[in-house]
Amino acid sequence: MVGFVKEKAQSLDLLNVVSLGLGSIIGAGIFALLGQVILLAGEKTYWAFIIAGIAAILSGYSYAHLAGRYPVSGGLTDYFHIAFKRKILSGGLSVIYMVASAVSIAMLAKSFGIYAADFFDLENNHWWINAFAVGLISLLSLLNMQNASDVGWAETFIVILKISILLIIIAAAYFHSDLKLPPAPFKSLNNLDFLRSIGVTFFAYAGYGVITNAAANVNKPKRTMALAIYITLALVMIIYLNLAYVVLNYTPAVDLTANAETAVADVAQKLLGKFGYNFLYLAAVLAFISGINATFFSMFRISQALGKYKVLPKIYIKTFWHNGTIGNALTTVLIILAVVFMDFSAIVNLSSAAFLMSYIGIFAANWKLRRETDSSPAVIITGASIMGIILIGFIVSLI
Numbered sequence: 461m462v463g464f465v466k467e468k469a470q471s472l473d474l475l476n477v478v479s480l481g482l483g484s485i486i487g488a489g490i491f492a493l494l495g496q497v498i499l500l501a502g503e504k505t506y507w508a509f510i511i512a513g514i515a516a517i518l519s520g521y522s523y524a525h526l527a528g529r530y531p532v533s534g535g536l537t538d539y540f541h542i543a544f545k546r547k548i549l550s551g552g553l554s555v556i557y558m559v560a561s562a563v564s565i566a567m568l569a570k571s572f573g574i575y576a577a578d579f580f581d582l583e584n585n586h587w588w589i590n591a592f593a594v595g596l597i598s599l600l601s602l603l604n605m606q607n608a609s610d611v612g613w614a615e616t617f618i619v620i621l622k623i624s625i626l627l628i629i630i631a632a633a634y635f636h637s638d639l640k641l642p643p644a645p646f647k648s649l650n651n652l653d654f655l656r657s658i659g660v661t662f663f664a665y666a667g668y669g670v671i672t673n674a675a676a677n678v679n680k681p682k683r684t685m686a687l688a689i690y691i692t693l694a695l696v697m698i699i700y701l702n703l704a705y706v707v708l709n710y711t712p713a714v715d716l717t718a719n720a721e722t723a724v725a726d727v728a729q730k731l732l733g734k735f736g737y738n739f740l741y742l743a744a745v746l747a748f749i750s751g752i753n754a755t756f757f758s759m760f761r762i763s764q765a766l767g768k769y770k771v772l773p774k775i776y777i778k779t780f781w782h783n784g785t786i787g788n789a790l791t792t793v794l795i796i797l798a799v800v801f802m803d804f805s806a807i808v809n810l811s812s813a814a815f816l817m818s819y820i821g822i823f824a825a826n827w828k829l830r831r832e833t834d835s836s837p838a839v840i841i842t843g844a845s846i847m848g849i850i851l852i853g854f855i856v857s858l859i
Contacts, residue, residue, distance in 0.1 A: 497509075511661075525833040561762070633709070707727050
């Protein structure tokens with residue numbers, strides 16, 4: 461074993477850690493992706509979510525075993541460092557993940573700005589869009605420089621509100637069974653479309669790695685990390701399958717084709733009227749906030765670990781404010797500049813591929829450390845193979 465030192469700090473419980481995971485996973489992506497997945501997979505949408513969920517759980521197995529054996533706040537950065545002796549490999553994989561996380565924050569913040577500007581009838585005012593985005597980034601960056609317990613309870617509060625809204629919409633669908641539509645006449649499904657749908661669907665699960673960044677802040681990390689990862693992914697799969705049921709059965713095919721990106725909001729309006737639409741609007745805004753918050757939590761700890769391992773400059777371990785570093789503040793400034801000046805459409809596709817490559821890297825790290833983590837070789841190989849297929853499917857979907 462190389463370079464592992466157990467950190468001392470216990471301030472998060474199982475509920476806090478699960479909330480961080482739910483906040484990171486159930487983000488803005490599900491509101492935009494669900495309609496697109498249905499158009500690709502049709503009546504096999506449920507299978508797309510199940511297969512992607514299984515891939516996430518198999519990846520979570522490696523994450524859980526690594527986090528339980530090495531309870532450190534750097535998450536996958538520390539795992540790469542422990543597993544791979546060459547800094548160019550461990551540091552390179554970590555930087556790829558950090559950059560992908562930063563782009564994710566920038567895009568979520570930009571989307572939040574668009575939603576907020578639209579709420580105040582300022583949708584075409586780019587100054588206000590950027591102002592809302594920059595304000596949210598600054599606020600959540602400062603929050604994540606506080607104690608881990610402050611971040612955990614803030615995330616718990618946000619997640620409870622957000623998921624409650626989604627559950628109300630799901631419950632309304634089952635209550636209004638009279639509004640259920642006949643099966644939609646989807647186009648004939650081919651294997652490529654289905655493979656693409658699984659690739660797209662996986663991104664609705666991405667973010668569970670954030671859970672392991674809390675490993676240094678919990679009691680009994682081996683038990684807590686495993687429970688948190690499996691509970692989080694199981695809850696996410698249940699919620700997604702129910703949302704898929706609602707959209708599949710309560711949205712006319714013609715509306716779904718025309719408004720795939722707003723499918724969840726449209727079905728909320730159908731079930732609960734304007735109140736339901738506004739309710740879902742609130743859920744989306746909360747998704748942006750909790751997604752950014754959870755990603756900051758992960759990225760700050762990863763960057764500090766990279767500073768400790770001398771992959772990033774020393775400013776990433778020099779204190780700026782509370783638990784934040786000068787490097788964390790600089791990263792925040794760079795994200796803000798990206799929000800204001802850059803177009804991310806192409807970068808987002810690259811960052812999504814980077815996330816998948818990082819997850820495959822976790823399988824490789826756990827394989828290397830499988831005796832220390834007491835992991836099953838068969839589970840690691842199976843998970844890595846499925847994740848590789850998902851990555852290929854996503855790349856094919858971009859061609």
